[in-house]
Amino acid sequence: MSKYAHIQTYIEGSIAVIELNRPHVLNALNRQMVTEIVKAMEEYDRHDDVRVMVLTGKGRAFAAGADIDEMADDDSITLEMLNQFAEWDRLAWIKKPMIAAVHGFALGGGFELALSCDLLLASETAEFGFPEVNIGVMPGAGGTQRLTKLIGKTKALEWLWTGERMSAKTAYELGIVNRVVAPELLLEETIKLAKKIAQQPPLSVRFIKEAVHKAVDYSLYEGMQFERKNFYLLFSSEDQKEGMQAFMEKRKPNFKGK
Amino acid sequence: MYETIRYEVREHVAWLILQRPDKLNAFTEQMNKEIVSALKQAAGDEMVRSVVITGEGRAFCSGEDLAGVTEELDHGEVLRTRYAPMMKALHHFEKPVIAAVNGVAAGAGMSLALACDFRLASEKASFIEAFIHVGLVPDAGNLYYLPRLIGHAKALELAVLGEKVSAQTAYELGLVTAVIPESEWETEVQRFAAKLAQMPTKAIGLIKRLLRESGSGSFAEYLEKEAYGQRIAGLTEDHREGVRAFFEKRPAVFKGK
Numbered sequence: 301m302s303k304y305a306h307i308q309t310y311i312e313g314s315i316a317v318i319e320l321n322r323p324h325v326l327n328a329l330n331r332q333m334v335t336e337i338v339k340a341m342e343e344y345d346r347h348d349d350v351r352v353m354v355l356t357g358k359g360r361a362f363a364a365g366a367d368i369d370e371m372a373d374d375d376s377i378t379l380e381m382l383n384q385f386a387e388w389d390r391l392a393w394i395k396k397p398m399i400a401a402v403h404g405f406a407l408g409g410g411f412e413l414a415l416s417c418d419l420l421l422a423s424e425t426a427e428f429g430f431p432e433v434n435i436g437v438m439p440g441a442g443g444t445q446r447l448t449k450l451i452g453k454t455k456a457l458e459w460l461w462t463g464e465r466m467s468a469k470t471a472y473e474l475g476i477v478n479r480v481v482a483p484e485l486l487l488e489e490t491i492k493l494a495k496k497i498a499q500q501p502p503l504s505v506r507f508i509k510e511a512v513h514k515a516v517d518y519s520l521y522e523g524m525q526f527e528r529k530n531f532y533l534l535f536s537s538e539d540q541k542e543g544m545q546a547f548m549e550k551r552k553p554n555f556k557g558k
Numbered sequence: 559m560y561e562t563i564r565y566e567v568r569e570h571v572a573w574l575i576l577q578r579p580d581k582l583n584a585f586t587e588q589m590n591k592e593i594v595s596a597l598k599q600a601a602g603d604e605m606v607r608s609v610v611i612t613g614e615g616r617a618f619c620s621g622e623d624l625a626g627v628t629e630e631l632d633h634g635e636v637l638r639t640r641y642a643p644m645m646k647a648l649h650h651f652e653k654p655v656i657a658a659v660n661g662v663a664a665g666a667g668m669s670l671a672l673a674c675d676f677r678l679a680s681e682k683a684s685f686i687e688a689f690i691h692v693g694l695v696p697d698a699g700n701l702y703y704l705p706r707l708i709g710h711a712k713a714l715e716l717a718v719l720g721e722k723v724s725a726q727t728a729y730e731l732g733l734v735t736a737v738i739p740e741s742e743w744e745t746e747v748q749r750f751a752a753k754l755a756q757m758p759t760k761a762i763g764l765i766k767r768l769l770r771e772s773g774s775g776s777f778a779e780y781l782e783k784e785a786y787g788q789r790i791a792g793l794t795e796d797h798r799e800g801v802r803a804f805f806e807k808r809p810a811v812f813k814g815k
Contacts, residue, residue, distance in 0.1 A: 482767075482783075484790045 306333035308358070309340050314351040314498040315491060316344040323359025329369035329409040331384055337508040338387045345394050351498035351505075351557075353394075354490055355417055363410025365431070388441045391416045392513075394505050397497050401490035402426045402505055407465075412439060413445040418509060419492045420476060422468040425485040428476070429465040442546070449516055450476055501539040502557040507531075562589035564614070565596045570607040570755035570814075571748070572600040579615025585666055586624035590640040597647045607814045608754035609651070610747060611674060612658035615619035621646030621665025622686060629718075637697055641666065645699040648673040649770070654754045657682040658735070658747045669698035672707065675766065677734040678750060679725040680743050685733065690720040706773070708732055758796035 302308055308319045318340050337355070343350075344350045357363055367530040372378075391398075392415050400406075400414040403423035414420055422428075430447070432438050439447075439460070448456040451474045459466060471477040481489045497505060507530040514526045534540050538558040546553035564575040567710075573594050576583035600606045612621055648655065648670075657663075657674035664686040671677050671685070690698045694702070696717050705713040708731045714724065725737045738746045752760070764787045771783055791797055795815040803810035 457630045482790060485791075486785055488789075 303317060304336045304340065306330070307336045307340060309344075310478060311344075311347075311350060312491070313495065314349060315354060315494045316340075316347070316350040316352075317354045317356065317478050317491075318344075320355075320357040320363055321361065323357075323361075325367070326361040326364035327357045327359065327410065328365055328367045329363055330370050334384070334387050334409075338390050341391065341394050341398065345396050350396065351502055352397045352399065352494040354399050354487075354494050355413070356487060356490070357403070357410075359404075361404030361410070362400070362402040362406040362426070363413055364405040365408035368435070372428070385441050388412070388416065391401075395509065396502075397494075397505060397509060399490055399494055401486050402428070402468075402477075403486050405429075408432055408439065408443075409441055412441040412443045412446065415476070416442065419493070420471075421479050421481055421486060421493065422471060422477045423486045424468055424480055425483055426471075426480075427465045428468075428470040428471050429463065430460050431463045431465075433461060433463040447476075448513055450474070458485040499555075501537075501543060501553075503534060503537045503539055507534060560592045562586060563592045565599065567600075567603065567606055567623075569752060570605060571751040572596075572603070572606040572609045574600070574609060574611045576611070576613045576619050579613075579617070579650065581623060582617035582620035582662065583613040583615070583667070584620045585640075586623050586626065586735075587640055590644045594644050594647050594659060597644075597651055600653065601651060604814070607653060607756075607759045609653055609655045610658050611655060611670065612747070613660050615661070617655070617661040617683075618659045618663040618683065619667025619670055620662060621667045621669075624692075627648045633694070641698045645669070645673055649699070652656050652766065653759060654711045654757075654762050656747070656751055656754070659685075660743070662686065664688045665696075666698040666700075669696065669700040672703035673699055676754075677728075678747055678752070679728055679734040679737050681725055681737060681740050683725040683728070683734075683737075685716075685723040685728055687717045687720050690718060706766070755814075756812060758791075758794065758800065760794045760796060761791050764791050 306320070307324050308321045309323065310317050318337060320333065320337075322328060327375060341353060344353050353551045377400065397419065398417040400417035400420045401421050402414050403426050406426065406428050408429075408431055411430060414428070430439050430443050432443070438444065444456070444460060447459065466474075468477060468480045472480050479489070479493075511527045511530050513524070515523045518526065539553075539555045542555060543553045560577075562576070562578055564577050566573045566575075574593065576589070578586075578589070586809060597609075600609050654676070655674045656678060657671035659671050659677055659679045661680070661682055663671045665688040668685050668687060675696050687696055687700070695701070701713065701717060704716065712731055723731070723733070725734065728734045729737045736746075736780045767778070768787050770782060772780055796812045799812060800810045
């Protein structure tokens with residue numbers, strides 16, 4: 301029996317897979333589902349066997365948006381006091397790589413969830429978009445911020461204002477998506493990429509992620525200071541010793557994640 | 559449930575018959591929409607393994623119904639809202655589609671035939687790039703497909719001169735797979751569609767995908783897509799059956815799975 305109501309999780313080797321599991325509503329995100337996703341990710345972030353996380357949706361879509369019924373009657377003060385988006389902030393603190401595998405729709409909150417991951421693979425038929433504008437609101441879980449940082453102000457405004465859907469190919473050309481894959485092979489290819497990253501020395505992977513994320517928010521000067529500290533820090537790891545030793549001895553390194 | 563078309567499934571073949579014979583099966587907005595939903599239905603129906611598009615009466619399809627063309631008409635929007643969804647649905651359709659061109663295929667009606675995978679022509683069939691005669695450009699994907707099928711020079715000749723192309727000439731141009739005598743028309747179309755419906759459906763879909771993409775991108779990208787395609791085909795039951803039948807020296811029985 302799963303401990304979650306709206307997601308399913310399993311570990312395959314060193315990869316943890318989190319599946320959104322409300323297929324009858326195209327995995328529309330409700331508050332509990334987001335809580336469960338964050339909980340599962342935080343747990344895997346501390347799990348010794350897990351090196352990379354994959355997020356995907358069961359059924360015909362990744363996630364077609366937020367559960368509108370749940371918030372239709374809310375007022376500003378209720379939302380402020382509820383502070384539901386605080387959970388989304390916790391996604392940004394996950395230290396291990398997170399890869400989203402998107403098929404079908406990733407709309408609104410679903411798109412924001414995909415953008416919260418580090419890498420994104422999309423099926424050829426996937427579609428992305430922020431339709432919030434069409435119902436008199438706007439993205440609230442990072443959409444205006446993350447999309448703009450990825451594709452720039454001019455492009456972001458057009459997508460956010462028109463609410464139009466973006467094809468996987470366009471998302472790829474805009475730099476939102478790492479790879480576009482045939483629908484039949486989306487999960488297989490995502491797991492392949494996850495395994496490839498899982499074979500890299502975990503501490504390097506971890507500190508690279510941290511430094512790259514700082515590049516998005518910090519000034520170049522501050523970012524470089526941060527990078528340098530992480531670089532120095534890796535010299536306390538066994539994997540650094542092993543990696544450099546193996547390089548000099550012309551053999552393959554055996555990394556331990558320490 | 560449809561009014562401008564008829565849709566029937568018989569022995570794994572879906573028949574999509576344009577049903578406005580008194581108007582030579584000219585397109586209306588409703589017909590565009592009904593074709594899209596019929597294609598959706600055929601795509602989702604596991605029983606369907608090939609599709610035939612044909613026309614009721616003496617024409618295949620005479621293109622846009624000019625009765626709806628007024629001074630205020632925004633031609634670009636008509637294409638975006640009515641024709642693009644239909645042409646995209648056909649373009650991305652994974653099962654084999656045959657245009658059984660029973661009579662004249664003019665204007666967008668010709669485009670419809672061009673977007674299919676196979677064109678079978680009755681002796682009485684003809685193709686006309688009618689657009690130039692009303693001062694317009696071939697639309698509904700017409701000039702995307704035509705040079706890919708018969709080459710730039712011939713495509714330009716047909717599109718600019720707008721002359722009627724007989725079934726026999728179309729065959730010589732490579733525009734149609736076969737010209738079928740009137741007396742054998744129905745049985746031959748049925749036989750061809752039935753044959754496709756017994757083939758490995760998924761592999762046909764993948765061949766369509768690869769051919770569609772072979773014109774764009776680099777060779778290295780193409781090879782990568784090919785590897786994906788073969789991986790998908792390699793996972794099908796039909797592939798396993800094909801290999802088994804080969805070793806058992808018997809004809810393979812494909813199920814489209």
